[in-house]
Amino acid sequence: MVITSETPVREIVLERPGAIPLLEELGIDYCCGGKHTLGEACSRRQLGVSTVLDMLARQQPQPSDTNWQTARLTELTQHIVEKHHAFTREQLRLLQEVAEKVQRRHGDRHPEIPEVYKAIAALIAETTHHFYCEENILFPYIGSLEEGEKPAQPPFFDTVDQPVTRMMMEHDQTGDELRHLRELTNNYQPPPDACTTFRALYRALDELERDLHQHIHLENNILFPRVLAIAREQR
Ligand SMILES: [Fe+2]
Ligand SMILES: [Fe+2]
Incomplete structure (x- = not known):
């Protein structure tokens, strides 16, 4: 190309x-x-x-391990859950602990830290609900769609376009939260007086952002377009 x-x-x-x-x-x-x-x-x-x-x-073109455009959809959803959902859950749990510590020690001199703490709490609430919907409703439905079978449970929607649109709107919200965090933290640049824990907080936020970008890319740009195409064919 x-x-x-x-x-x-x-x-x-x-x-x-x-x-x-x-x-x-x-x-x-x-x-x-x-x-x-x-x-x-x-x-x-x-x-x-x-x-x-x-x-x-x-850049040297690098062969990627799996071609997600042709792999089975269930392999892709399993990869998303095991790699990205698991990482986000663990990283947010850690971030909440670290942010609390930094807030206790430096919150009075760094008013951005209580805001960062609030933004992490908002991300935890959003992703908990979002991952629940994907893992328990949408992804199992995608599995049945790929097999051409009737879903094990009747879905809560008329067509798969509805939950897909909903998930994409929530991804946009997460994208806004991440931009807000970047602004609050001066692009994850710790201030000169920041201690090791403060620096670790910003580094962990940066890692979270990178992983969420890859995760949302796999869903928005690969998984969902493939699902919508199969659903259209089966109609
Ligand atoms: Fe996801
Ligand atoms: Fe998602």
Whole structure:
């Protein structure tokens, strides 16, 4: 594939998953905002598109382990649950503990910390509900859809488009929360007087963001379009 300024960011990542770390480094949104062209995404970040095209051209294309565009959907949903849901749950649990400690020690001198703590609590509430819906309703339904079987339980929706649209709206909300956290934390740059725990908090938030971007990309750009296509064929 020849990448130009007109190529949608989502297409770049679908074709070259190895480009994800570079896009993360540059702050280019490839999950919720993946439909935008590379040119549009670069101007949002005030980056020169030709420089970014050069960087992409210099990258060695890396073979990704699994091609999620052709793998079985149940393999993909299992990968999402075991890798991304598990990581997010554990990381948020840890973040809440660390943020509480930092708030106790430094909250009075750093008013952003109580806000960070609140944002982590909001993310925990959102993802707990969201993951529950995916793991217990949508993903099992996708399994039956792929097998062409009647679902084990009658679904709570008329067509699968409804929960998919709902999940994508919730992904946008999570994207907004992550942007809010970036603003609060000055792009996860700890202040000069930050102690080790303070630094660990910002580093863990950065890791959470990277993982959530990859996770939302797999759902928005690969899983859901494939599910909608199968559902259309079966109608
Ligand atoms: Fe998910
Ligand atoms: Fe999701």
